[in-house]
Amino acid sequence: MSQPSTATSATAHSVWPDWNTAAQAVIETGRQAAQRGWVPATAGNFSVRAADGLVAITRSGVDKGAMVLTDILRQPAGQALLPGSSAEAELHLRLYADHPTLGAVFHTHNLAASVLGRLHVAHGRIVLEGWELQKALQGIRTHETRVHLPVFANTQDIAALANEVSAHFALAPADTVLAPGYVIAGHGLYAWGSDARQAWRHLEALDVLLAQVLALRA
Template sequence: MTLQDELLEAISWAAAKGWTPATGGNFSVRTDEGYLVTASGVDKTRVSAEDLLRCDLDGRVLAGRGKPSAESDLHAALYRFEPNIGCVLHTHTLASTVLSRRFPEGIRLAGFEMQKALAGNVTHDAAITLPVVPNSQDMAELAAHVQAGWPMPWGFLVQGHGIYAVGESVAACRRHLEAIEFLLACTLEETRWTS
């Protein structure tokens, strides 16, 4: 399976879960010359190879039709300052949007077995924090917020916006995204009990 095929499969998987409402989200994979990324405004439930743009690491489009979303520049920045990132999957989910607004300093997780799905975690006994960065429509400013909080080995949440999962491969990134979303859904349920 090619990187393009893996990326398309990951996009379809996320869309089938309802994590890309109203054409939201953007998805990319690192290539030898830069990265492949979804074009702006594409319905992720019907994405195809023609909906992917080939870009260099400065975010310039090398090939493909359509235009990249503004957030493509954040993907480019992530690939530039962390050479181990091979994939970025960005979704808009209820839990990530609500919790990133409620806990702008980060979301603390402890005692969840699913924490072990996040690279580097070997026990549910550890406490970890999912980083939350302030939102901005200026991608250079948003990238600066992310870089100031690095390292973020699984990704981060953008306040009131959604999840940016990262991984060294498409498979690792998918695992991180699914684990983060599950952990956030659990945390959202817990906050309802204690409210």
């Protein structure tokens, strides 16, 4: 996101929502993701950056389709994870630290992302090209743009994965158009945006784009 030419450059936000508004956005996002079948068996996690240096983020182990306010943690950005956090919360916090304009990070266990990730993990990316829905990604104007969606191997060492993701986005060549998200092989999808609305649009678009790539392979 440090590169203005990438699809991940976002409109700068000077004002973050108050914590309650951010938490409600997290609850609503979880409800919608559950309706799509993206968060089975308490999978997935969602966060929205709030005012006062706080991040509203899902507690570990809760049904993401039926969350209440007590399922959302008031996580101070840049500080140790609170008790009850998901291990993957570290991936969210690193993204917020690396990219100051990011307002929301959503993680789901989409079928197409999980499967395609395993097929593409050796290449380290899935290239999206020729799909009209690419234009739903911030900054993409045409289906002809080659959009790189990074793929990382699954691991239980979340700190190492956070470092790997951070380095990948920081070191990508300037002429590479990166998607606002990444895939973890055999696991799922991360997507983000300048606010919850944009992050949801990116998540939804990437899910369909990946399903289209998978269908084309079949």
